[in-house]
Amino acid sequence: METLLIIIVGILGLIAIAQAVRVFELSAAVKGEDASSENVTDKDNRNQGILLLIFMIFMLGGFIAMIFGYSDVMLPVSASEHGVDIDNLWDISMWLIIVVFFITQPILFYFGYKFRGAKKKKAVYMEHNNRLEFIWTIVPAVVLAGLIIYGLATWSNIMNPVIGEGEEEPMVVEIYAKQFGWTARYSGSDNQLGYANVRMIGGTNTLGVDPDDANSLDDVITTELHLPVNRPVLFKFRSQDVIHSAYLPHFRVQMNCVPGTKTQFMFKPTMTTEEMRQDPDTQQKVANINEIRGERGDEAWQFDYVLLCNKICGSAHYNMQMKIVVESEEEYNKWMSEQKSFAELL
Amino acid sequence: MATHEAHDHHHEQSFIEKYVFSQDHKMIAKQFLITGMIMGIIGVAMSMLFRLQLAWPDKQFPILETLLGKWGADGTMDPNIYLALVTIHGTIMVFFVLTAGLSGTFSNLLIPLQIGARDMASGFINMLSYWFFFASSIVMVVSLFVENGPAAAGWTVYPPLSALPQAMPGSGLGMTLWLVSMSLFIVSSLLGALNYIVTVLNLRTKGMSMTRLPLTIWAFFVTAILGVLSFPVLFSAALLLIFDRSFGTSFYLSDIMVAGELLSNQGGSPVLFQHLFWFLGHPEVYIILLPALGITSEVISTNARKPIFGYRAMVGSILAIAFLSFIVWGHHMFVTGMNPFLGSVFTFTTLLIAIPSAVKAFNYITTLWKGNLRLTPAMLFSIGLVSTFITGGLTGLILGDSALDINVHDTYFVVAHFHIVMGLSAIFGMFAGVYHWFPKMFGRRMIKSLGYVHFWVTFITAYGVFFPMHFMGMAGLPRRYYTNTSFPMFDDLADINVMISIFAIVGGIAQVIFIFNFFYSAVRGKKASRNPWKSNTLEWTTPVEHIHGNWPGEIPEVHRWAYDYSKPGMEDDFVPQTVPIRENEVETGH
Known part of the structure; x- marks a missing residue:
């Protein structure tokens, strides 16, 4: 039914346009103009110039409206340490972009309006100006140099974290991907993951962990990811079949899981699930969402961190997820003590 | 020479030679x-x-x-x-x-x-x-x-x-x-x-x-x-x-068990494919974009009745963009787990592209300044291209920065970015080219008023589709999701999705206007004159009716650059490239 309606609306729209064009042409013909003449008339220039100006106002207005209107849908404050650095760099880059956008776009459209042509006007002959070219080469170059240096420093800190003396070793956790689900393997008390390979998959050993490797026995395999707050964690990623991407948007973490290779990402969660639920932005977002869900008759939603797949991986790619719980050390230890070790699993 | 050409032109061509397996x-x-x-x-x-x-x-x-x-x-x-x-x-x-x-x-x-x-x-x-x-x-x-x-x-x-x-x-x-x-x-x-x-x-x-x-x-x-x-x-x-x-x-496969079946492949790397793919894939972006920018340069200059501003800087920036496009492919692979040092290198080279791109954008805008703009549909699409080129190019500063890419990689932010900077800009350039050179292609004119309607509906709906996608990306929504209803955290994006789809459907249907205008005008449009836009370039010196070999007599000789529009001291506001430099006239632009 909707399809039909849409098609009808589309056809009516087209008919309306065609009629408008005919009316326009006829009225022009009455006035002695040839509306389809190959060269535009002064009137065309004026009309189109004004339209450019109107478009500019709506575009910039719409942009501002979206910034305010959609502020609720965006991700809340970062729940990881390095995420704060990313967000700072993001804000600086975004402000730069907005400023350039709000300078260049109005100039472009305003020029389109202001210098609209007329038969009696003549353009100024100006073919180059080396000083101007120099300015708009050097200024972007200097700005970019700053952005590049800041960006590279941030990137380097994230990808090559330095563990200082006396600081805690990161907790090693394997994130294992396959069509279409996630599994976590904790490295246990020795903080070392046992050797694993797809060729050892069999029976209850769904991750292909080597039972003969002494490091394997205390590994703990779970389908929910629990992390103690403020403790660095080193993720090791593996995939069983195709490329997946472990995406933890609230922590500003993403890394591909590539079959045949191990990838890694280290970070420190700084907000527990409970703390994030108390965050004002999160509460606003959850309230908005629950209003929408209420209208649809869906049950109310409570905020949870989530791990999503962000690399096309097959038919159920859109629903490949794992719940993440960040909690206090005690809560985490309690949860961990309830899990079975790999040795017990076998 | 003359006899040789006469032979060329009077060779009878069969229907198949002329319209199907044509070499013209x-x-x-x-x-x-x-x-x-x-x-x-x-x-x-x-x-x-x-x-x-x-x-x-x-x-x-x-x-x-x-x-x-x-x-x-x-x-x-x-x-x-x-x-x-x-x-x-x-x-x-x-x-x-x-x-x-x-x-x-x-x-x-x-x-x-x-x-x-x-x-x-x-x-x-x-x-x-x-x-x-x-x-x-x-x-x-x-x-x-x-x-x-x-x-x-x-x-x-x-x-x-x-x-x-x-x-x-x-x-x-x-x-x-x-x-x-x-x-x-x-x-x-x-x-x-x-x-x-x-x-x-x-x-x-x-x-x-x-x-x-x-x-x-x-x-x-x-x-x-x-x-x-x-x-x-x-x-x-x-x-x-x-x-x-x-x-x-x-080559690309190693240690795989899929659908319960263990594969014997060993030792390959899926990431190798990505390196090879993006070694084409990124230059490909400019293979798409540069022709559109070239068309825009010509259309803007002709219709502004002004020389393109900074011809040499424009050529230089084309060359710079082309060179850089070969050493930036890794920015598609920041989160593949490749060596972070490589990520740094690719961030550096990628952000450099902003410099020649900025030069191009500023030169386009300056070409408009104090022009005598003839706002044809082709000109409007070219102005639209400059707008989308700037809008989409700017978000490249985010995605090219490896640290920022971590959190928006493969989200709708990327979809918004590349559709605006590459998709829209290129398609606008293509439309501008069709409207501008239609008289050259078919010897007839397109209907101007339909061109205007087509431009405005396309321009508005295009921004309407892709601009809001930035916000969906900033909400963390991955691309290529069949539906986002599996995640309650994305439920508040439902309205945006509906709005985008309405814009997309209206914009898509509006292309019927163009297709109608194109085919109708190709067959029944009014006859075009030889140089309808009063342009300087050589294609407008050829006869309206296509002939094999393009010029009936000798090929004209060129005496000046293509952009002598509104040159002081000349009668007309255009001076075709075939007009010799006059006495006392200073040759400019090259």
Whole structure:
């Protein structure tokens, strides 16, 4: 039914346009103009110039409206340490972009309006100006140099974290991907993951962990990811079949899981699930969402961190997820003590 | 000389020689354009279908069952066909419309005409280029109808997903046909590009030095060089993928168990494919964009009645962009787990591209300044291009920065970015080119008022579709999700999705205006005069009726650059390139 309606609306729209064009042409013909003449008339220039100006106002207005209107849908404050650095760099880059956008776009459209042509006007002959070219080469170059240096420093800190003396070793956790689900393997008390390979998959050993490797026995395999707050964690990623991407948007973490290779990402969660639920932005977002869900008759939603797949991986790619719980050390230890070790699993 | 030409012109051509297996660059240009338009209709229609799914995932649309058959049973779209639609939409728009349709059309039409050549260096190879493209298009369209559906691993066809038929239905015969089609496409692209390069280097008329070339030709020339250097690498990537799929090699495969089956492949790397793919893939972005920018330079200058501002800076920035495009491919791979140091290098080179891009944008804007703007539909599309080029280019500062890419990689932020900067800019350039050179192609004029309506509806809906996607990306929504209803955290995006889909459907349907205008005007449009836009370039010195060899007499000699618009001391506001420099006149611009 909707399809039909849409098609009808589309056809009516087209008919309306065609009629408008005919009316326009006829009225022009009455006035002695040839509306389809190959060269535009002064009137065309004026009309189109004004339209450019109107478009500019709506575009910039719409942009501002979206910034305010959609502020609720965006991700809340970062729940990881390095995420704060990313967000700072993001804000600086975004402000730069907005400023350039709000300078260049109005100039472009305003020029389109202001210098609209007329038969009696003549353009100024100006073919180059080396000083101007120099300015708009050097200024972007200097700005970019700053952005590049800041960006590279941030990137380097994230990808090559330095563990200082006396600081805690990161907790090693394997994130294992396959069509279409996630599994976590904790490295246990020795903080070392046992050797694993797809060729050892069999029976209850769904991750292909080597039972003969002494490091394997205390590994703990779970389908929910629990992390103690403020403790660095080193993720090791593996995939069983195709490329997946472990995406933890609230922590500003993403890394591909590539079959045949191990990838890694280290970070420190700084907000527990409970703390994030108390965050004002999160509460606003959850309230908005629950209003929408209420209208649809869906049950109310409570905020949870989530791990999503962000690399096309097959038919159920859109629903490949794992719940993440960040909690206090005690809560985490309690949860961990309830899990079975790999040795017990076998 | 004269007798030789007379012989050329009076050679009787059969229907097949003239319209089908033509070796005339003008006819081949039209063949590329019309094939590209047909592929474009398919590509845009697909996007409208998956926009239906994204906006109203819980509703049933009978039209889906009509069009998709078993994949749309009961009016509900199957997740596999959703992925196939986005894959083929991307493939068709990137390669078939914006590479072959854009470059194939305008390089073919304009290179001989604007440099003063009778035809391409090799008319025969040029014909082969089109027919390889045609065959490639046929294979791609045929792949839509195979049992398990067309390729569905995304237009980037990353293995192992694309290599393993067990991983998804689309990776069976559909993927094989995709690879066959792309191989044919690459052959077509290489044959075309070699011809363009040789023609520009060798067949310029007397006086047409490289620094007198219109910017269109510079853009097409550099584009062809990019294609020749990068497409073979994609060919090698495709070849190795064919080997992995069909002959049991392990270039991209290692340690895989899929659908309960343990594969024997060992030692390959899926990331290798990504390096090979993006070594073409990133230059490809500029293969698409540079011709559009070249067209815009010409259209803006002609219709502003002003020389393009900073001709040498424009040529320099084309060359700089082309060079840089070869050393930035890794910015597509920041989160593949490649060495973080490489990420740093690619961030550095990627952000550098902003400098020549900024130079181009500022030069366009300055060309408008104190011009006498003739706001034709072509001119409006060119202004639209500058707008989208800036908007989309700016978000490149975010995505090119490896640290920021971590959190928006593969989200809708990326979809917004590349559609605006590459998709919209290129398609606007293509529309500008069609409106501007239609009189040259068909000897007739398009209906101006329909052109205006087409521009405004397209421009508004295009921004309406892609601008809000930035915010969805900032909400963390991954691309290529069949529906986002599996995550309550995205429920508040439902309204945005509906709005985007309405814009997309209206914008898609509005293209009917263009298609009508195009075909109606080609047959019944009013006759065009020889130089309707009062332009300086050589193509407007040829007769309105196409003749083989382009000029009836000798090829005109060139005495000045292409941009002497509104030059002081001249009677008209344009001085064609064929007009000799007068006494006391200072030659400018080159």
